[in-house]
Amino acid sequence: MNKTVKNAEEAVKDVKDGMTIALGGFGLCGIPENCINALVKKNVRNLTCISNNAGVDDFGLGLLLQGKQVKKMISSYVGENAEFERQMLSGELEVDLIPQGTLATRLMATGYGMPVIYTPAGVGTEVAEGKEVRRFKFNGVEKDYLMEYAFEPDFAIVKAWKGDTMGNLVFRLTTRNFSPLVAMSGKITIAEVEHLVQPGELDPDHIHVPGIYVHRIFQGENYLKRIEQRTVRKKIVMEVPFIKK
Amino acid sequence: MLDKEGIAKRIAREIKDGYYVNLGIGIPTLCANYVPKGINIVLQSENGILGMGPFPHDGEEDADLINAGKQTVTLLNGSSIFDSAMSFGMIRAQKVDLTILGAMEVSESGDIANWKIPGKMVKGMGGAMDLVASAKNIIVAMQQVNKAGESKLLPKCTLPITGVRCIKKIVTELGVYDVLPHGGFKLLERAPGISVDHIRKSTAGKLIVEGDVPEMMID
Numbered sequence: 001m002n003k004t005v006k007n008a009e010e011a012v013k014d015v016k017d018g019m020t021i022a023l024g025g026f027g028l029c030g031i032p033e034n035c036i037n038a039l040v041k042k043n044v045r046n047l048t049c050i051s052n053n054a055g056v057d058d059f060g061l062g063l064l065l066q067g068k069q070v071k072k073m074i075s076s077y078v079g080e081n082a083e084f085e086r087q088m089l090s091g092e093l094e095v096d097l098i099p100q101g102t103l104a105t106r107l108m109a110t111g112y113g114m115p116v117i118y119t120p121a122g123v124g125t126e127v128a129e130g131k132e133v134r135r136f137k138f139n140g141v142e143k144d145y146l147m148e149y150a151f152e153p154d155f156a157i158v159k160a161w162k163g164d165t166m167g168n169l170v171f172r173l174t175t176r177n178f179s180p181l182v183a184m185s186g187k188i189t190i191a192e193v194e195h196l197v198q199p200g201e202l203d204p205d206h207i208h209v210p211g212i213y214v215h216r217i218f219q220g221e222n223y224l225k226r227i228e229q230r231t232v233r234k235k236i237v238m239e240v241p242f243i244k245k
Numbered sequence: 246m247l248d249k250e251g252i253a254k255r256i257a258r259e260i261k262d263g264y265y266v267n268l269g270i271g272i273p274t275l276c277a278n279y280v281p282k283g284i285n286i287v288l289q290s291e292n293g294i295l296g297m298g299p300f301p302h303d304g305e306e307d308a309d310l311i312n313a314g315k316q317t318v319t320l321l322n323g324s325s326i327f328d329s330a331m332s333f334g335m336i337r338a339q340k341v342d343l344t345i346l347g348a349m350e351v352s353e354s355g356d357i358a359n360w361k362i363p364g365k366m367v368k369g370m371g372g373a374m375d376l377v378a379s380a381k382n383i384i385v386a387m388q389q390v391n392k393a394g395e396s397k398l399l400p401k402c403t404l405p406i407t408g409v410r411c412i413k414k415i416v417t418e419l420g421v422y423d424v425l426p427h428g429g430f431k432l433l434e435r436a437p438g439i440s441v442d443h444i445r446k447s448t449a450g451k452l453i454v455e456g457d458v459p460e461m462m463i464d
Contacts, residue, residue, distance in 0.1 A: 026315075029315070077370070099373075099378075100371050119337070124408070125407060161309075173320075177292050180328045180330075229315045231316040233300045
C-alpha cells in the first residue's frame with residue numbers, strides 16, 4: 001500500500017472553496033508549512049480552519065488570513081496575529097473560540113468514532129451558551145458537563161518528523177501537540193514529513209499515528225521552523241582571575 | 246507591597262515535594278525559579294510535556310521544543326511528550342497536583358475571569374477553561390489593585406468568566422486569601438508592611454478577617 005503523493009500541490013489538489021480543514025501545530029511549532037503554502041498558492045477561499053492557533057501575521061495560517069481565504073477560524077488562542085484581530089473585529093472573519101482541551105478532545109472523538117464528548121470546561125461561561133448540560137457523578141464528585149460535538153473536517157493536514165509510505169507517522173518533541181488528533185479526524189488526511197522512509201524502517205512500537213488514518217503522504221521541503229518566542233538562559237561568563245606577570 | 250517576584254516567591258512555598266505542577270503564563274512561570282531546595286517537582290506544559298526544564302543555552306534552542314507560552318525550553322531527565330488530548334486528559338482526570346494561573350478578576354464566590362475584555366482584548370482562553378474546570382488545587386497569582394486603583398477581588402466578576410466557583414486560594418501584592426465555600430475572601434497573611442486597613446480598602450468583595458493576621462514569610 002503506497003500513499004505517497006509527489007508534493008503539497010498534489011496533496012491538496014481537491015481541496016475546494018468552502019471546505020473545513022483541521023490543521024496540526026501549536027503556535028508555529030509543528031505546522032504543515034508546505035501544505036499551507038500550497039493552499040495559499042491554490043487560492044481556495046471561504047475555508048473553515050480548525051487549528052489551536054492562527055499563526056502570526058506573515059507565517060503559518062496568518063498567510064491564509066492575509067489572502068482573506070478563511071471564512072471561519074475555530075481555535076483556542078489567537079493572540080499573536082494583528083491581521084486576525086483586525087478581520088475579527090471588523091466582522092470579516094467568523095471566530096469560534098473554544099477551550100484547548102475541548103478542541104483536542106473533539107478532534108480525538110472523531111478518530112475514535114464517537115459523536116460527542118462531555119467536558120466540564122466552559123460550564124457556566126459564554127462557551128456553554130446553547131449547549132446541552134448534563135450532570136454526572138464521576139471521580140467522587142457530582143458536577144455539570146457540556147456536551148460537545150466531534151469535528152468532521154473534510155481535510156486534516158499535519159506535519160510529522162518521519163513517516164513511511166504506508167502513512168505511519170512519528171512526531172518529534174512538542175511538534176506532536178494536536179497533530180495525532182488532527183490526523184485522526186480527517187475524511188481525507190494529508191501528512192507532510194521531514195523524512196519519508198520505506199515500510200519497515202520505523203519501529204512499530206514507536207508509531208504515534210498508524211497509517212490507517214493517513215491517506216496521502218509526501219516528503220516535505222524547505223522547512224523554516226520559525227520560533228515564536230526565542231528564550232535562552234543567560235550566558236554564564238567564567239570569571240578569569242587577573243594574573244600578574 | 247510585593248512585586249511580581251515576591252508573589253512568585255510566596256506561591257512557591259505552597260509547592261510540595263512530589264507535585265506535578267502546571268504553571269500559567271506570567272507570574273506563575275516565575276514560581277519555578279523559587280521552588281524551595283530539596284523539593285522535587287515535575288512541571289507540566291499543556292502543549293504536551295511532563296518534565297519541562299529551563300530555557301536552553303544560547304545556540305541550543307530547538308524550534309520543535311516549546312512550552313505552552315511558545316517559548317523555547319528544554320527537557321529534564323525522566324520527561325515525557327504526549328499529544329494535546331492526553332495533556333488535557335491528565336488535567337481533567339486531576340492527575341496534576343497544583344495549577345498556578347493568573348487572573349484579571351476573582352469573585353468572592355470563587356469565579357475567575359482571565360480570558361477576554363470585550364471590545365479590547367480577545368485572544369482566547371487557551372487551556373484556562375479546561376484547567377479551572379477540572380484542577381483540584383488552583384492558586385491564582387494576580388494584582389489585587391489595578392493602575393486606576395480599582396480592586397480586582399470583587400463581589401461578582403464584571404468580565405466574561407473563565408470558570409465558576411473554582412478558585413480557593415489567591416496570592417496578590419497585598420496578601421494571601423482563601424476563598425470560602427460559602428463566599429468571601431478570608432485574609433490569611435499580609436504582605437510585609439501592609440496593614441489590614443489597606444487590604445480592606447483594596448478588597449471590593451466581602452473580606453473576612455479573623456484575629457491577628459500574620460505577615461507572610463517569603464525568603
